[in-house]
Amino acid sequence: MEETFCDVSSVVESSLYHNVHSILRELDCKPQAGSACNKGMLRWTLHNRVDKNPSISVPLLRVLIKELEKAERINSKIRIIPLLHTLVYTVLQSVFIPEDLYRRMYFCLKSLVTLPEPYCAIALNYARQMKMEQNAPGILYQRRVSAEHNLCNDLYPLHEKVFVFVDPVVFPLSLVSALKADVECADPGRDSMIYKRRVLLHTMRAGLGKKCQVDQLSQSLEHLGEELALHFQDLVTILEQRTEDGPSDDNQYKTRLQEFYQDILTAAKDPSCPASQAETQLPSPEVSFHVWTKEDEIWNELVNFALMVPTDRNSACLDEDDLKRTSVVSTVSTDSGIEGDMPISELSSIMLESQGGPEEQSSSQSFNRRPCVRCPKAGNRMTLMMEAIKGNGGYSLTKEERNLTARILVMGDDRTLGRLAKTLHTIRKREARHLLLTKRVNMEMYYIPVTDQTLSPVQEGVPEDMLTLARYLGSVDPWYDCNINGLGAMILKLAQMKSTQSESSDPNTFLLDIISYYTRVSQRPVHLPIYSVKASISDREKEMGMSLATSGMLISVLPSCRVRSLHSVSISFQDMNPTRPSTHSFRAVSANIRVLEARTFTVCLDKDPRKTFKNVQSVEVSPCLDPGYSHQPSSKSKYSLGERGEPLGN
Numbered sequence: 001m002e003e004t005f006c007d008v009s010s011v012v013e014s015s016l017y018h019n020v021h022s023i024l025r026e027l028d029c030k031p032q033a034g035s036a037c038n039k040g041m042l043r044w045t046l047h048n049r050v051d052k053n054p055s056i057s058v059p060l061l062r063v064l065i066k067e068l069e070k071a072e073r074i075n076s077k078i079r080i081i082p083l084l085h086t087l088v089y090t091v092l093q094s095v096f097i098p099e100d101l102y103r104r105m106y107f108c109l110k111s112l113v114t115l116p117e118p119y120c121a122i123a124l125n126y127a128r129q130m131k132m133e134q135n136a137p138g139i140l141y142q143r144r145v146s147a148e149h150n151l152c153n154d155l156y157p158l159h160e161k162v163f164v165f166v167d168p169v170v171f172p173l174s175l176v177s178a179l180k181a182d183v184e185c186a187d188p189g190r191d192s193m194i195y196k197r198r199v200l201l202h203t204m205r206a207g208l209g210k211k212c213q214v215d216q217l218s219q220s221l222e223h224l225g226e227e228l229a230l231h232f233q234d235l236v237t238i239l240e241q242r243t244e245d246g247p248s249d250d251n252q253y254k255t256r257l258q259e260f261y262q263d264i265l266t267a268a269k270d271p272s273c274p275a276s277q278a279e280t281q282l283p284s285p286e287v288s289f290h291v292w293t294k295e296d297e298i299w300n301e302l303v304n305f306a307l308m309v310p311t312d313r314n315s316a317c318l319d320e321d322d323l324k325r326t327s328v329v330s331t332v333s334t335d336s337g338i339e340g341d342m343p344i345s346e347l348s349s350i351m352l353e354s355q356g357g358p359e360e361q362s363s364s365q366s367f368n369r370r371p372c373v374r375c376p377k378a379g380n381r382m383t384l385m386m387e388a389i390k391g392n393g394g395y396s397l398t399k400e401e402r403n404l405t406a407r408i409l410v411m412g413d414d415r416t417l418g419r420l421a422k423t424l425h426t427i428r429k430r431e432a433r434h435l436l437l438t439k440r441v442n443m444e445m446y447y448i449p450v451t452d453q454t455l456s457p458v459q460e461g462v463p464e465d466m467l468t469l470a471r472y473l474g475s476v477d478p479w480y481d482c483n484i485n486g487l488g489a490m491i492l493k494l495a496q497m498k499s500t501q502s503e504s505s506d507p508n509t510f511l512l513d514i515i516s517y518y519t520r521v522s523q524r525p526v527h528l529p530i531y532s533v534k535a536s537i538s539d540r541e542k543e544m545g546m547s548l549a550t551s552g553m554l555i556s557v558l559p560s561c562r563v564r565s566l567h568s569v570s571i572s573f574q575d576m577n578p579t580r581p582s583t584h585s586f587r588a589v590s591a592n593i594r595v596l597e598a599r600t601f602t603v604c605l606d607k608d609p610r611k612t613f614k615n616v617q618s619v620e621v622s623p624c625l626d627p628g629y630s631h632q633p634s635s636k637s638k639y640s641l642g643e644r645g646e647p648l649g650n
Helices: 010-028 035-052 054-073 077-093 099-114 119-135 139-148 173-183 192-211 214-222 227-245 250-267 297-306 311-317 344-353 358-365 378-390 414-433 468-476 478-485 489-500 510-521
Strands: 159-166 287-291 404-412 441-449 531-536 552-556 569-574 585-588 591-594 601-604 612-616 618-623
Touching: 010 035, 010 054, 010 077, 010 478, 035 054, 035 077, 035 478, 035 510, 054 077, 054 099, 077 099, 077 119, 077 139, 077 478, 077 510, 099 119, 119 139, 119 227, 139 159, 139 192, 139 227, 159 173, 159 297, 159 510, 173 287, 173 489, 173 510, 192 214, 192 227, 192 250, 214 250, 227 250, 287 297, 297 404, 297 414, 297 441, 404 414, 404 510, 414 441, 414 468, 441 468, 441 478, 441 510, 468 478, 478 510, 489 510, 569 591
Parallel strands: 159 287, 159 404, 404 441
Antiparallel strands: 531 618, 552 569, 569 585, 591 618, 601 612
């Protein structure tokens, strides 16, 4: 007979122990071909198992706490961050956690604060979250769902959205539809009532434990009707007040929660009707999928997000070419809206038809005008933003600054990141004049490496490594290497499999789960500098520091294993004799390279054939300063791309 603990058998707990140890063994192994993918799949399988059966979360948390304590004791730092992320993600998926387990988690996380960066920073952040969750069980779930699905409330007004941009050079058009279906497969209707019902059900289970009758509560919530929104707002108020008050008056809080629970049971309009299966699984965030064909598409989506433009009214920020399409219909009003502009015959007929009192006559005399669509030119987007801030643009921006978070996730290789760097610099250039968008939208950059391994135009016939930046991020952060870097290779394979299947087949949530996990738990930004390159044809005399005979060169920002600085570029030259290895290389903050004879050469930027320049005589590479630097001469720029750059990856 199986021994049970917290309604979970010892066999299940032993199975969870082996799952965790399999992940840890893969972390300790030396990097091998395909090992990173195996590590990521083990983590994904474990999280998927908890998501489908939240009752196993308690024994899993006990196993994770033991392994964290052991990792600290044996000084195995490579295990700490993956264990921390798995621990907190399990708490987010849990429905009820005993009080003693909360205390163990909190003390375990506090002990990790003595470690060096980044372990202490991540442990401290999670310790604060666990303390808050212990005082108000379910608040992490409530805040996460409210932010990701814009469940409007005054006490927690944050709104987050994930924008996925894929590079069409990497993803063939035949696979794009399959990827889009997998990314946007969850909750296509985005009914806010469904999410509010899940939050209410999850919070009651987390706060009341076994005292909560799940089936009865689920049945009552499903038949609340319009009162569901009011109960959701009341629950948010209870949790947020509990967070502000702290652990004081614990009995009073539980009594208030119990009374709220009873109010829901008695408020159901028709509790006799059967209810659907109770679901408290953590829903995926709101994700929009885009094929990145136009350079300013990221800017357009951010503006729409800042203005809270609905997805079916994105014509407010279309390009001039798009405005000429027949699908965009604009009705122009020719009258001024004054009754005197109307023909006397029409005006008299309106007045004769009204036979009621003064109020009825006033309402009947009014006439309806056809709806008009305002379609500004591409150059007037900034004007639209300024009008919206002043309240004259048709859309309203919330008063809270930076309460919107746009998580921009790009999928591609080094070529895609080159486009991203240029886009970010363009956004900074626009914001340097009028700080509008970044004042209200907190932008976060994420990167999932995917490549088709094309050939370099500079070295014909030689395969080019198109994931150099991804490998660098993996060397900096082992968690990124196993959970994001390795799984990226499977995305194209899954898309190819999906494209060959029938359209009626169920969508695969693998990619969506990776995106959700990556954007939710990543806390360690990597700042990368952006360099500018000038394709000069001038023959002016330049001061030369050295002269070399070479057949080609490679300029890279990423450092070697011996040099970890990102504040200089690495320049390596190819020997004229292809049989001899290249030995000439050095690092420099900036470089100016030109040919001595009347010859030219070809330059390819970011390994992207779309950025190939021929007949070049000189190249100048230098750090790209923040465009707003000249506007702030008295202080250091807050967004110094030359020194800090933009965070890419975790």
